[in-house]
Amino acid sequence: MRRYDVPGPRYTSYPTAPEWRYDLDAQDFAERLEAAGTAGEQAPLSLYVHLPFCRSLCWYCGCNVVISKDQSAADRYIDHLCCELDLVAERIGSRRTLTQVHWGGGTPTFLSEAQIVRLWSEITRRFKPLPDAEVAIEVHPAVTTPEQLTLLRQLGFNRVSMGLQDFNRRVQEVTNRLQTPEQTRALLEHARELGFTGVNFDLIYGLPFQEPEGWAKTLEQVLEMRPDRLAVYSFAFMPEVLKQQRRMPAEAIPTGRAKLELFRAAYSAFVRAGYRPIGMDHFAVPEDELARAQEQRKLGRNFQGYTVNWDTDVVALGSTGISDVAGGYFQNVRALPRYAANVKHGRFATERGIRLSTDDTLRRSVITQLMCNFWVELGETGARYFEPELERLRAFEDDGLLVRTGTQLELTPLGRLFVRNVAMVFDAYLARAQRPRFSRTI
Ligand code: SF4
Numbered sequence: 001m002r003r004y005d006v007p008g009p010r011y012t013s014y015p016t017a018p019e020w021r022y023d024l025d026a027q028d029f030a031e032r033l034e035a036a037g038t039a040g041e042q043a044p045l046s047l048y049v050h051l052p053f054c055r056s057l058c059w060y061c062g063c064n065v066v067i068s069k070d071q072s073a074a075d076r077y078i079d080h081l082c083c084e085l086d087l088v089a090e091r092i093g094s095r096r097t098l099t100q101v102h103w104g105g106g107t108p109t110f111l112s113e114a115q116i117v118r119l120w121s122e123i124t125r126r127f128k129p130l131p132d133a134e135v136a137i138e139v140h141p142a143v144t145t146p147e148q149l150t151l152l153r154q155l156g157f158n159r160v161s162m163g164l165q166d167f168n169r170r171v172q173e174v175t176n177r178l179q180t181p182e183q184t185r186a187l188l189e190h191a192r193e194l195g196f197t198g199v200n201f202d203l204i205y206g207l208p209f210q211e212p213e214g215w216a217k218t219l220e221q222v223l224e225m226r227p228d229r230l231a232v233y234s235f236a237f238m239p240e241v242l243k244q245q246r247r248m249p250a251e252a253i254p255t256g257r258a259k260l261e262l263f264r265a266a267y268s269a270f271v272r273a274g275y276r277p278i279g280m281d282h283f284a285v286p287e288d289e290l291a292r293a294q295e296q297r298k299l300g301r302n303f304q305g306y307t308v309n310w311d312t313d314v315v316a317l318g319s320t321g322i323s324d325v326a327g328g329y330f331q332n333v334r335a336l337p338r339y340a341a342n343v344k345h346g347r348f349a350t351e352r353g354i355r356l357s358t359d360d361t362l363r364r365s366v367i368t369q370l371m372c373n374f375w376v377e378l379g380e381t382g383a384r385y386f387e388p389e390l391e392r393l394r395a396f397e398d399d400g401l402l403v404r405t406g407t408q409l410e411l412t413p414l415g416r417l418f419v420r421n422v423a424m425v426f427d428a429y430l431a432r433a434q435r436p437r438f439s440r441t442i
Contacts (some may be wrong), residue, residue, distance in 0.1 A: 029348045170219055206234055
């Protein structure tokens with residue numbers, strides 16, 4: 001435990017965001033989009049829309065958010081998203097079908113019903129979701145109405161992810177996030193009646209005052225509701241970077257073994273209840289498409305999370321949106337005025353990014369396989385290329401975390417808890433002198 005509890009990336013991308021450079025600009029992104037456009041209409045895209053507004057700030061939050069009670073701010077933001085949609089459409093040419101759409105935040109249901117309809121029609125005026133596209137939205141049950149959910153379903157949304165974190169009142173109060181189990185249950189039941197599938201709950205472990213008894217109660221309440229999917233994220237406490245986290249009592253935050261026990265409790269409870277562990281910290285009922293994909297070692301991941309639609313370019317709209325296009329990552333600026341000023345004047349709002357080298361691409365593929373499927377087939381060439389890494393992995397084999405068979409690597413059930421540590425062995429940037437700050441792996 002002590003040996004492996006070190007700071008490390010979560011590998012939502014490789015190379016990780018601290019390695020991205022600020023000398024990549026809007027022109028680079030435009031060129032990459034044009035290159036991606038040559039794949040034509042037969043190659044569907046994934047479209048992410050970042051909606052940064054929230055009505056109040058949760059103290060643990062690490063997302064890019066704008067706290068507002070002013071609904072008209074969202075109107076102006078949608079105007080700017082339309083400018084960006086035009087820019088993308090112009091560059092990507094005829095490549096206009098979508099296999100995945102994801103509205104994330106912030107709180108996307110900050111938008112009124114009229115704003116939801118407007119944004120959706122602006123997207124579908126320029127792009128065409130395929131009949132079987134995964135169309136997902138993140139919602140906060142305390143601010144989402146049944147009418148909004150009904151409307152979203154009518155528009156074509158078919159996946160919903162609900163944030164809940166912990167039902168314990170003390171934990172909720174100290175993190176400034178109040179939401180009752182009844183609200184969550186009512187929204188879940190409504191989503192089911194409407195025909196949403198792959199309904200997900202997000203929980204967080206490692207928040208202040210989370211202790212075994214209260215956490216067990218939350219797990220019991222969650223399992224009674226039985227969502228299709230569950231994500232149990234490790235709380236990343238980084239008060240140096242995220243000022244709002246300083247408002248929580250640091251001494252009440254579980255760390256090390258106490259924190260790992262919370263994850264183990266969730267893991268055991270979910271597996272006992274029939275969920276399949278998928279990826280690093282997700283679970284799904286066996287009939288869910290993510291569980292089936294992992295069984296076949298075909299699960300993938302992009303910035304929207306684990307998905308079966310991962311093998312495509314991702315175009316992201318909105319402040320801080322991260323596109324993953326034609327072998328490069330490109331991130332938009334964070335500040336809304338700068339984002340708006342760019343797209344209103346016909347320029348992409350790209351602030352930083354990276355073009356992947358051949359070495360990056362190889363390592364990304366290995367890291368993604370490990371993080372999603374706990375397994376990777378390196379092949380003869382790969383095994384030769386990664387000889388130094390395989391040597392370093394012997395310690396993990398000796399600790400019973402990893403089994404190597406020929407050119408295949410597979411994590412043991414215990415090793416899955418330490419998948420980030422194994423992935424770190426393949427990270428070529430970690431050895432460099434000046435390291436950015438990451439949260440701890442446990
Ligand atoms: S609702 Fe989500 S995005 Fe908004 S402040 Fe809370 S944690 Fe952050």
